[in-house]
Amino acid sequence: MSRRCKHQKITIFSIGIYLIFSSWVLAQDQLHTRYSNIGRQATQAEVAAWDIDVRPDFKGLPKGSGSVAQGQDIWEAKCASCHGVFGESNEVFTPIIGGTTLEDIKRGRVNALIDRKHPQRTTFMKLATLSTAFDYIYRAMPWNAPRTLSVDETYSTLAYLLHLTEMVPAEFVLNEVNMMQLQNKMPNRDGMTTDHGLWQVSGKADVRAVACMKNCIKEVKIESSLPDYARNSHHNLAQQNRIFGPYLGVDTTRPPLLELPNNTGLIKVVVKEVQRTLPTDDVRQGGTLFKKNNCAACHGMNHKILGPSVVEISKKYQGKTEALATLTKKVKNGGAGVWGVVPMPANPQLADSDIKIILEWMINPQ
Amino acid sequence: MSYKDQLGVIKSSPENYIDQDLIMQVTQKGLNDDRRGFLRKSFTSALGVVASSGLVGYVNAEEKKVLAGDPAILEKQDWQTTLGKPVVTNPYGMPSKFEDNLQRRESPGLTRVSAASVSFTPLQALFGMITPSGLHFERHHQGWQDIDPTKHRLMVNGLVKRETIFTMADLMRLPSVSRIHFIECGANTGLEWGNVAVPSVQYTHGMISCSEFTGVLLSTLLDICGADLKKGKFVLAEGGDGSGLTRTIAMSTALDDVMVVWGMNGEMLRPENGYPLRLVVPGVQGVSSVKWLRRLEVGDMPYATKDEAMHYIDLLPNGLHRQYTSIQECKSVITSPSGGQQLLSRGFYNISGIAWSGRGKIKRVDISMDGGQNWRPARLQGPILNKSITRFNMDWNWDGKRSILQSRAIDETGYVQPTMRLLREVRGTRSIYHNNAIQSWLVDLNGEVSNVQTM
Numbered sequence: 015m016s017r018r019c020k021h022q023k024i025t026i027f028s029i030g031i032y033l034i035f036s037s038w039v040l041a042q043d044q045l046h047t048r049y050s051n052i053g054r055q056a057t058q059a060e061v062a063a064w065d066i067d068v069r070p071d072f073k074g075l076p077k078g079s080g081s082v083a084q085g086q087d088i089w090e091a092k093c094a095s096c097h098g099v100f101g102e103s104n105e106v107f108t109p110i111i112g113g114t115t116l117e118d119i120k121r122g123r124v125n126a127l128i129d130r131k132h133p134q135r136t137t138f139m140k141l142a143t144l145s146t147a148f149d150y151i152y153r154a155m156p157w158n159a160p161r162t163l164s165v166d167e168t169y170s171t172l173a174y175l176l177h178l179t180e181m182v183p184a185e186f187v188l189n190e191v192n193m194m195q196l197q198n199k200m201p202n203r204d205g206m207t208t209d210h211g212l213w214q215v216s217g218k219a220d221v222r223a224v225a226c227m228k229n230c231i232k233e234v235k236i237e238s239s240l241p242d243y244a245r246n247s248h249h250n251l252a253q254q255n256r257i258f259g260p261y262l263g264v265d266t267t268r269p270p271l272l273e274l275p276n277n278t279g280l281i282k283v284v285v286k287e288v289q290r291t292l293p294t295d296d297v298r299q300g301g302t303l304f305k306k307n308n309c310a311a312c313h314g315m316n317h318k319i320l321g322p323s324v325v326e327i328s329k330k331y332q333g334k335t336e337a338l339a340t341l342t343k344k345v346k347n348g349g350a351g352v353w354g355v356v357p358m359p360a361n362p363q364l365a366d367s368d369i370k371i372i373l374e375w376m377i378n379p380q
Numbered sequence: 381m382s383y384k385d386q387l388g389v390i391k392s393s394p395e396n397y398i399d400q401d402l403i404m405q406v407t408q409k410g411l412n413d414d415r416r417g418f419l420r421k422s423f424t425s426a427l428g429v430v431a432s433s434g435l436v437g438y439v440n441a442e443e444k445k446v447l448a449g450d451p452a453i454l455e456k457q458d459w460q461t462t463l464g465k466p467v468v469t470n471p472y473g474m475p476s477k478f479e480d481n482l483q484r485r486e487s488p489g490l491t492r493v494s495a496a497s498v499s500f501t502p503l504q505a506l507f508g509m510i511t512p513s514g515l516h517f518e519r520h521h522q523g524w525q526d527i528d529p530t531k532h533r534l535m536v537n538g539l540v541k542r543e544t545i546f547t548m549a550d551l552m553r554l555p556s557v558s559r560i561h562f563i564e565c566g567a568n569t570g571l572e573w574g575n576v577a578v579p580s581v582q583y584t585h586g587m588i589s590c591s592e593f594t595g596v597l598l599s600t601l602l603d604i605c606g607a608d609l610k611k612g613k614f615v616l617a618e619g620g621d622g623s624g625l626t627r628t629i630a631m632s633t634a635l636d637d638v639m640v641v642w643g644m645n646g647e648m649l650r651p652e653n654g655y656p657l658r659l660v661v662p663g664v665q666g667v668s669s670v671k672w673l674r675r676l677e678v679g680d681m682p683y684a685t686k687d688e689a690m691h692y693i694d695l696l697p698n699g700l701h702r703q704y705t706s707i708q709e710c711k712s713v714i715t716s717p718s719g720g721q722q723l724l725s726r727g728f729y730n731i732s733g734i735a736w737s738g739r740g741k742i743k744r745v746d747i748s749m750d751g752g753q754n755w756r757p758a759r760l761q762g763p764i765l766n767k768s769i770t771r772f773n774m775d776w777n778w779d780g781k782r783s784i785l786q787s788r789a790i791d792e793t794g795y796v797q798p799t800m801r802l803l804r805e806v807r808g809t810r811s812i813y814h815n816n817a818i819q820s821w822l823v824d825l826n827g828e829v830s831n832v833q834t835m
Contacts, residue, residue, distance in 0.1 A: 049604050052550045056535055056543040064535055064675050067616060067626060070684045106492055128699035140693065140701060143684040150686040153624045154522060160622035205701055206693070212705040212814065214630060215663060215739055219709065220806050223798040225746065225790055227755045234751030234784060236822065238575040238833040248488055248579050251720035253481050256505050260729055261721035263481070264828055266579070271826040274780060275724050308523070311493040 068149040072194055075148065079189035080170025082177040088167055089174050092156045095312065095320060095359050101178055105320050106311050110137040111178045118201035119181060127205065138179045142206045144197045148172055158308060158359060245269075300375020303368050307361065313376075322353045324376050331377045338373060345369045481505075484515055487583045490571070495523035498565065500586025503715045503734070508761075509560065509769040511589035513645045518652045519565050519587070519666060521687070522623035527672055529648075529656035532620065534601075534640070538677035541606025548656055552642065554596040559639065559662075560768045562736045564588040564708045566665030566692055569815040573804075576831050580720035584819060584831060585713045588736070590769035593660050594643025599635045602678070609635075612678035616685075617659050620674030626685040627668045628704070629661060631678075637662050637767075640673065662767040663738030664706045665813070667692055697808035708738035710797050711816035712745055712772070712789035723827035726780040731758075734769045737791035742770040744790045749776070751784035751820065751834050752799070758787070783823040784834060800833055 068074040097103050101111035113132035118124045124139045126132035152168040154160045173188035181199045211217030246266040255263030312320040331337045348360035448454060484499035491497040499518040501511055529548050537543040565587035571577040578584055615634045619625040639660045642648060649655040654671030661668040667687055693701040712735035717723060735742045741764050746755040758772040789797045800817040822832045
């Protein structure tokens with residue numbers, strides 16, 4: 015009991031100090047007592063290894079440099095297969111470059127966002143903060159091998175992109191000092207607003223609806239519905255609903271029914287066995303690995319995306335077992351020239367055994 | 381006679397399947413007198429039984445023979461006459477094979493790279509407020525990983541007295557809380573800003589799920605590390621996956637109800653949902669609930685990360701982007717019946733749906749069956765929790781007429797879920813994110829339900 019009183023006194027005393035001096039140091043000491051021996055002090059090296067973020071004021075930007083020319087080499091080797099040689103590609107990701115003008119660079123607002131003349135928003139049409147580009151490239155690129163670019167390689171890559179955006183000349187060398195000045199040339203640097211009520215829970219809503227209950231509108235008109243040709247666009251909805259219960263899925267492979275099936279209250283029914291046609295394990299595994307390792311990013315099933323389609327590959331190599339070794343090497347180390355100008359990126363992370371399963375599936379997809 | 385041999389049995393609706401041959405005939409040729417006559421003749425004896433005794437009649441359509449009752453009852457079924465499977469046949473239990481249709485699915489054509497994509501929860505088939513963990517929607521920015529929990533660390537750095545490393549063991553020793561919250565992607569319903577684009581509720585609203593999450597409050601960790609609350613107005617949360625996804629969280633939110641979570645619906649998080657550790661920022665768009673959480677940094681300004689400066693920004697008609705839009709405003713949708721479903725007959729149905737608000741609890745949900753002309757309050761099903769899904773229901777005797785079903789939620793702040801028209805007036809049609817408009821489902825004369833937008 016007396017112990018408890020003493021403890022309370024200390025608490026009250028501490029709170030007093032806390033209020034007067036706003037001292038989080040004391041509060042901290044107290045909490046340490048409460049949760050003793052939980053967690054440990056991080057070392058400087060640990061913080062340096064993980065704390066790589068770069069803020070809009072460029073706090074966190076590492077020292078380094080890279081030229082447009084070096085950037086172009088890196089780009090063509092590691093980035094162009096997804097983003098296109100000029101960052102313009104819309105094949106795998108939305109375009110990075112395009113839609114900005116020298117006038118935008120002067121003004122700080124991208125006009126294409128206002129006049130809507132550019133068909134799609136590119137990265138540099140949207141981006142207001144240059145720090146974000148450095149942070150993201152260094153943090154997460156290239157796509158299939160994130161965090162493998164050095165600081166200088168990141169500067170080079172970004173220099174190349176800034177050149178494509180007409181922010182810097184071809185002979186430019188980007189470094190941690192001139193980065194800050196270039197912020198003032200970002201084409202959409204004044205294009206963001208935080209003047210809205212959607213950041214904090216206490217924020218004021220921008221739309222104020224009224225909960226009318228009776229005779230709220232005169233006439234209801236349908237202004238939009240799915241066009242007939244899109245009926246099966248998300249595949250057969252009959253197979254995406256429970257096979258029993260109050261509502262079945264609509265068979266979207268067929269036109270709509272002309273009448274309610276059961277107007278009479280009774281209906282002819284057919285009891286069906288649930289069809290479970292699953293592919294064999296090996297084939298399924300090949301397809302799964304293909305998807306899991308993002309091969310589908312460049313190789314469509316029937317259509318050419320960046321690389322040839324699975325069907326094209328199958329046609330070319332079916333029955334040629336000797337091709338397997340060559341293809342395995344190509345998947346592993348990358349290659350170019352057989353199907354077009356876009357090089358196949360290397361996949362060093364893939365085990366040979368997995369490559370074999372994927373290739374066998376690609377050559378004999380079912 | 382086995383069930384398979386019973387093709388062509390007539391029995392009472394609605395517990396049935398539609399005969400595809402009949403549908404084909406009706407679809408292609410309509411219900412002419414012959415087909416009508418065939419149906420009528422087949423039904424005659426059954427109808428007779430129904431009319432005279434109030435019992436259901438059964439007719440074998442091919443033999444035109446009246447049966448004594450439902451073969452599902454009269455005949456012994458395999459599952460009654462054989463020995464069942466032993467325990468631990470499935471050491472981790474799975475749904476029935478008859479539920480195979482209900483899966484997370486990608487929306488065809490939405491993304492081109494499945495590792496930077498979305499899979500949608502099949503809301504059309506779910507009950508209650510909790511989403512089964514295996515059906516929780518997925519959104520990955522650079523693929524998902526299955527991280528070794530013994531090698532997972534959480535670092536807290538920046539404006540703190542002690543920059544601290546926590547292991548999973550450290551975190552799980554702390555006082556934990558379990559709370560039910562929804563997670564909704566900011567882009568949920570984003571395809572529908574301009575017009576109807578997808579057919580079913582799985583694709584219009586399937587980027588919301590609701591789970592019971594277990595973890596430690598972020599405020600506890602900030603206390604332990606001695607966060608400088610005077611200067612430190614923001615927390616950066618960073619994921620441990622390849623994308624190293626980062627998001628800024630305002631300190632007021634961080635101290636309110638943000639959780640550092642390892643548990644989900646009674647077990648550890650699923651890898652696709654951030655195993656072994658994620659942030660849950662209740663009421664805020666899902667991207668802030670950073671998965672595979674490895675670092676928290678206390679800072680004095682927002683970070684304008686990739687997902688705050690290139691994506692998750694809302695384009696306005698004047699060409700400006702709203703940045704740091706976070707709150708998922710009050711929203712609701714009827715999940716059954718919903719787009720892509722087929723009603724087989726007139727009569728009684730239970731209309732059911734879900735409502736939620738990033739600003740607190742759901743206060744009321746109204747339902748309209750005439751496209752928004754008249755509204756009636758639905759029954760709210762408890763528990764009604766803060767920043768959680770609330771299930772609502774309403775009785776419905778469908779008279780076979782064209783109906784447009786809508787639901788409209790109101791939260792405890794008094795905010796009323798708006799129409800698409802109201803939203804467009806302020807935000808235009810290009811903002812992608814934060815579409816919380818009232819959803820309309822057309823129930824047509826043929827019993828087919830489809831996605832529509834009304835004026």
